[in-house]
């Protein structure tokens with residue numbers, strides 16, 4: 001079947017849907033019905049969502065849950081989480097409650113520096129380029145003033161610009177490497193606009209530079225773009241308490257629990273296969289809050305995993321120790337976030353999520369997100385090193401299986417009762433429901 005289409009973006013929404021439905025579906029009417037079922041009845045709201053991206057045909061729901069009882073630096077938060085995976089919100093809530101009676105979470109923003117680069121090719125004497133850069137540097141600041149004045153008023157702006165010689169990596173390759181402070185905005189547009197202006201200044205000034213030969217004047221700018229690797233935009237989240245205080249119903253022997261927990265973290269520190277899954281658990285918490293607060297989870301994911309490899313081998317983002325009978329568990333992650341601009345002022349549920357968090361600054365949001373990641377990691381390791389993950393997970397998953405089977409209220413009740421004392425498995429639930437239906 002040839003499904004190529006010309007001029008698709010020019011079609012109306014209705015025409016796009018009709019084309020999709022008649023091209024791909026045996027029952028176009030049913031497909032159109034489903035697509036439209038997810039439209040919002042509030043036309044204005046739907047239009048807003050339609051215009052976030054291109055070629056929108058419908059909305060794709062992801063649940064928005066909340067995890068209460070997060071005590072962070074002495075203040076209580078209910079954290080909004082947008083995530084489709086069952087048991088993540090429950091795990092976060094459980095970890096939050098557990099630590100709320102053990103001193104809560106502490107979080108500190110270590111640095112908030114963002115990075116952008118102009119990548120360019122220069123064929124010539126590098127010492128002349130260095131001289132040119134030293135003489136021109138001030139212009140990169142003064143000739144971007146129109147772009148930076150508002151940001152400067154908010155306490156941000158361009159922090160520094162350096163010339164980087166990368167010819168050991170690629171012949172003729174140099175960079176303008178710039179650092180920025182973008183306060184409460186994620187800053188992508190601000191940084192990229194500044195970088196494109198730097199590129200123009202670079203080309204213009206090189207053309208006019210008397211010491212350059214004709215070839216040296218001909219700087220080729222390859223691209224100007226921010227970096228999502230932000231190792232100097234870092235937040236730390238931690239919990240700690242006396243080992244004996246770790247005790248509770250499911251932790252009868254806190255010393256043994258603490259030791260096994262630390263061992264589990266050490267395994268993730270030294271073994272990449274485990275480290276990836278360990279960090280995935282952290283990102284369950286991080287991404288859910290990132291998404292709920294309208295931030296860019298792809299940017300955060302890319303940056304966080306690069307950071308996890310900063311020593312040359314992919315490793316755990318979190319660490320744990322027992323020292324002087326005190327258990328400590330912490331993580332440090334790079335997070336370039338915004339609480340103003342972008343989707344934060346457009347998406348009604350993002351606004352709601354931010355208001356639920358009492359309209360945090362970007363730095364406060366960094367702390368909240370890092371804590372959500374640490375809580376998630378704690379909950380996962382606690383299950384893994386005690387009951388095993390499937391116990392809680394499958395209980396939560398039970399609901400999804402029952403939805404798939406379109407179970408009635410009565411069937412649900414019988415299933416819940418039965419699986420209180422039986423191991424939950426997909427096939428086990430299916431055959432139990434079938435057995436009820438056949439009696």
Ligand code: MEV
Nearest residue numbers: 277278280281380381389
């Ligand atoms: C599942 O989404 C996340 C875990 O695999 C994390 C971990 O293994 O630490 C449970």
